[in-house]
Amino acid sequence: MAQALNSALRDAMREDPxxxxxxxxxxxxxxxxxxxxGLTAEFGPxxxxxxxxxxxxxxxxxxxxxxxxLRPVVEMQFDxxxxxxxxxxxxxxxxxxxxxxGKLPLPITVRIPYGGGIGGVEHHSDASEAYYTSTPxxxxxxxxxxxxxxxxxxxxxxxxxxxxxxxxxxxxxxKAEFDPAAPVEPIGRAVLRRTGTSAVLxxxxxxxxxxxxxxxxxxxxxxxxxxxxxxxxVPFDDETVCRVxxxxxxxxxxxxxxxxxxxxxxxxxxxxxxxxHHLAAPVVRVTGFDxxxxxxxxxxxxxxxxDRILDxxxxxxxxx
Amino acid sequence: xxxLDHRHHTAVPGxxxxxxxxxxxxxxxxxxxxxxxxxxxxxxxxxxxxxxxELYRRLVVGRRYNQQATTLTKQGRLAVYPASTxxxxxxxxxxxALGEQDWLFPSYRDTLAVVSRGVDPLEALTxxxxxxxxxxxxxxxxxxxxxxxxxxxxxxxxGLAHAARLSGEPVVxxxxxxxxGTSEGDFHEAxxxxxxxxxxxxxxxxxxxxxxxxxxxxxxxxxSLAHKAVGYGMPGRLVDxxxxxxxxxxxxxxxxxxxxxxxxxxxxxLTYRIEAHTNADDATRYRTxxxxxxxxxxxxxxxxxxxxxxxxxxxxxxxQEAADEAxxxxxxxxxxxxxxxxxxxxxxFAHVFAEPTPQLREQAAQLSAELAAExxxxx
Ligand SMILES: Cc1ncc(C[n+]2csc(CCOP(=O)(O)OP(=O)(O)O)c2C)c(N)n1
Numbered sequence: 073m074a075q076a077l078n079s080a081l082r083d084a085m086r087e088d089p090x091x092x093x094x095x096x097x098x099x100x101x102x103x104x105x106x107x108x109x110g111l112t113a114e115f116g117p118x119x120x121x122x123x124x125x126x127x128x129x130x131x132x133x134x135x136x137x138x139x140x141x142l143r144p145v146v147e148m149q150f151d152x153x154x155x156x157x158x159x160x161x162x163x164x165x166x167x168x169x170x171x172x173x174g175k176l177p178l179p180i181t182v183r184i185p186y187g188g189g190i191g192g193v194e195h196h197s198d199a200s201e202a203y204y205t206s207t208p209x210x211x212x213x214x215x216x217x218x219x220x221x222x223x224x225x226x227x228x229x230x231x232x233x234x235x236x237x238x239x240x241x242x243x244x245x246x247k248a249e250f251d252p253a254a255p256v257e258p259i260g261r262a263v264l265r266r267t268g269t270s271a272v273l274x275x276x277x278x279x280x281x282x283x284x285x286x287x288x289x290x291x292x293x294x295x296x297x298x299x300x301x302x303x304x305x306v307p308f309d310d311e312t313v314c315r316v317x318x319x320x321x322x323x324x325x326x327x328x329x330x331x332x333x334x335x336x337x338x339x340x341x342x343x344x345x346x347x348x349h350h351l352a353a354p355v356v357r358v359t360g361f362d363x364x365x366x367x368x369x370x371x372x373x374x375x376x377x378x379d380r381i382l383d384x385x386x387x388x389x390x391x392x
Numbered sequence: 393x394x395x396l397d398h399r400h401h402t403a404v405p406g407x408x409x410x411x412x413x414x415x416x417x418x419x420x421x422x423x424x425x426x427x428x429x430x431x432x433x434x435x436x437x438x439x440x441x442x443x444x445x446e447l448y449r450r451l452v453v454g455r456r457y458n459q460q461a462t463t464l465t466k467q468g469r470l471a472v473y474p475a476s477t478x479x480x481x482x483x484x485x486x487x488x489a490l491g492e493q494d495w496l497f498p499s500y501r502d503t504l505a506v507v508s509r510g511v512d513p514l515e516a517l518t519x520x521x522x523x524x525x526x527x528x529x530x531x532x533x534x535x536x537x538x539x540x541x542x543x544x545x546x547x548x549x550x551g552l553a554h555a556a557r558l559s560g561e562p563v564v565x566x567x568x569x570x571x572x573g574t575s576e577g578d579f580h581e582a583x584x585x586x587x588x589x590x591x592x593x594x595x596x597x598x599x600x601x602x603x604x605x606x607x608x609x610x611x612x613x614x615x616s617l618a619h620k621a622v623g624y625g626m627p628g629r630l631v632d633x634x635x636x637x638x639x640x641x642x643x644x645x646x647x648x649x650x651x652x653x654x655x656x657x658x659x660x661x662l663t664y665r666i667e668a669h670t671n672a673d674d675a676t677r678y679r680t681x682x683x684x685x686x687x688x689x690x691x692x693x694x695x696x697x698x699x700x701x702x703x704x705x706x707x708x709x710x711x712q713e714a715a716d717e718a719x720x721x722x723x724x725x726x727x728x729x730x731x732x733x734x735x736x737x738x739x740x741f742a743h744v745f746a747e748p749t750p751q752l753r754e755q756a757a758q759l760s761a762e763l764a765a766e767x768x769x770x771x
Contacts, residue, residue: 096603096604096606097603097604097605097606099605099606100605100677100678101604101605101674101677101678102677104604104672104673122605122606122610124572124575124606124610124611124612125542125572125573125575125576125603125606125611126575126576126577127576128577129575129577152540152541153541153542155541156541156576156577156578191471191522192471193471193472193519193520193522193540194519194525194540195540195541196540332751361740361741361752361755361759362744362749362751362752362755363740363741363744363752363755364744366740367518367519367522367523367524367525368471368522369521369522369523369733369735370523370735370737370739370740373737373740373759374740379762380762
């Protein structure tokens with residue numbers, strides 16, 4: 073996936089000279105995850121800029137660049153290190169189009185490696201999506217497959233609106249063939265990764281592989297689980313989600329971020345509002361606990377795994 | 393009349409004397425023209441031999457600690473270790489410049505300063521081992537948790553120092569950070585607050601040349617990082633960060649100044665990070681081996697060894713004693729890290745709030761049931 077993201081940046085920069093990358097260590101090092109590897113060598117330090125270490129400064133500067141007609145792609149080094157930039161993101165990036173009656177749209181992509189499962193110490197594993205999804209004015213995109221990593225990043229950079237592009241860091245090293253020319257579903261569309269009739273697991277980003285694994289394991293229980301990959305949290309694909317939920321009748325939302333006030337709460341509420349008469353059971357959430365992200369040696373107890381997902385499926389009361 | 397006064401009087405029409413007058417003459421705030429050095433200079437003889445020997449001993453033990461911790465990452469016993477190899481002089485001098493009642497606010501690279509302050513070496517490593525966020529009791533150790541988000545501990549140091557002064561206690565706070573951290577907003581806000589409040593706080597910037605891959609030239613265009621102090625209204629000091637007695641004396645002076653009501657100081661120590669940023673970093677992508685080799689010649693232990701022998705206060709007995717102590721510490725680290733850490737998953741819920749919420753109780757019960765089921769499967 074890291075390679076696909078790198079290709080997406082390279083291709084976007086080749087095609088559009090207004091695309092500029094900036095962030096900490098994105099130059100000679102190629103980023104701590106090597107997503108920007110080789111970009112400074114190919115496009116020079118003006119197009120792929122090592123900035124001083126200041127997230128608010130990076131994003132604030134990107135705002136000015138975008139005002140002047142560039143398409144900045146910002147790299148935040150880790151989820152929790154984007155927090156110093158939240159003021160710029162919430163007060164300016166998200167609101168500039170609205171504040172200026174459409175005169176100053178900001179085509180900025182903010183790439184943020186997020187989530188746990190890689191043994192990172194404190195402040196390196198936050199699942200921070202709920203902060204962004206609850207901020208009107210931001211698109212929030214999170215790929216789970218290699219093809220989507222490429223396609224969705226290209227689409228995000230091309231978007232005239234700001235996009236928070238959340239990269240599941242534990243999937244960086246996942247491998248798959250992909251064809252950059254192959255069409256990818258656009259931003260705002262969910263994709264059914266696995267069909268099934270017993271229940272649907274609604275998920276995104278780092279939890280997709282876990283859900284696919286759970287669906288495989290569920291066969292032993294006689295359950296046939298569908299798996300729906302949201303791909304984009306904002307805009308939310310109510311249409312696809314409702315179509316699938318209505319046809320299956322039972323739904324479990326799975327994500328690794330804390331549950332309380334989390335994205336899953338929003339999804340469960342929407343599904344309930346729109347599909348109440350089609351549901352044979354309440355929508356159930358499987359999420360991380362409501363605790364600060366734990367030390368790496370304990371993180372596996374926090375992250376939703378196959379067993380916890382199957383327990384939730386069992387709670388959906390199979391007898392009608 | 394200072395240069396600045398003069399400019400105001402002549403160039404700013406309508407200037408009201410008093411309202412915008414500079415609080416201090418900037419000239420005395422300007423940093424040292426060249427880094428303060430003690431080793432290899434006549435100043436060395438004025439230093440207490442006992443302190444010099446203590447610094448030497450701690451440097452040697454600290455170097456061994458850095459090496460052993462790095463080895464433990466290679467064996468998978470530590471999740472990550474940002475070594476302070478080459479920067480030991482800053483670490484041990486920082487700890488020794490503080491009194492017992494003072495507080496240390498370390499960054500993730502400052503484990504060695506924490507250990508030099510008396511925290512158990514293994515407790516200081518829990519964050520980097522991965523079993524707990526902070527292994528020591530910050531209040532007992534008067535040492536804040538190792539801080540990972542850059543520069544965010546600096547305002548904490550200011551607040552603590554301010555509060556201590558309000559309560560009339562002669563407590564000083566020392567905040568440690570790297571060169572890259574000086575670009576963060578929190579650093580600047582901390583400096584400004586400290587100067588406005590005249591808080592008894594000292595900022596120690598270990599300028600080791602790089603912030604991960606980014607060299608200082610791409611980080612700051614200031615003549616020196618110590619210059620940043622002047623605009624906020626506090627003195628900036630520049631010191632050779634590999635010269636342990638020099639770092640110690642500059643810090644001790646700043647601490648004393650803070651303690652006696654003189655306000656904050658920013659100290660920039662020029663040093664070098666010999667190892668990569670962490671074990672996960674590839675330093676060959678951004679720096680040359682030649683550069684590293686040159687800095688090895690300016691190694692803090694080497695400099696100390698040479699100068700103290702010349703002065704006749706370092707003998708083979710002390711060298712042996714320090715080496716033995718270092719080996720004993722390394723052996724203890726190996727032995728204790730060899731065993732898997734004992735972990736209680738239920739501790740996840742122990743300290744989220746003073747009183748767990750009903751939701752957390754529910755989740756704790758869920759995990760407890762899961763663990764019981766797992767244990768049953770294993771039997
Ligand atoms: C707010 C924030 N942004 C980014 C990071 C990621 N990061 C960790 S260490 C580091 C480099 C810091 O360099 P410097 O301040 O010079 O300290 P050094 O590591 O050299 O001791 C970076 C960018 C972070 N920890 N916090």
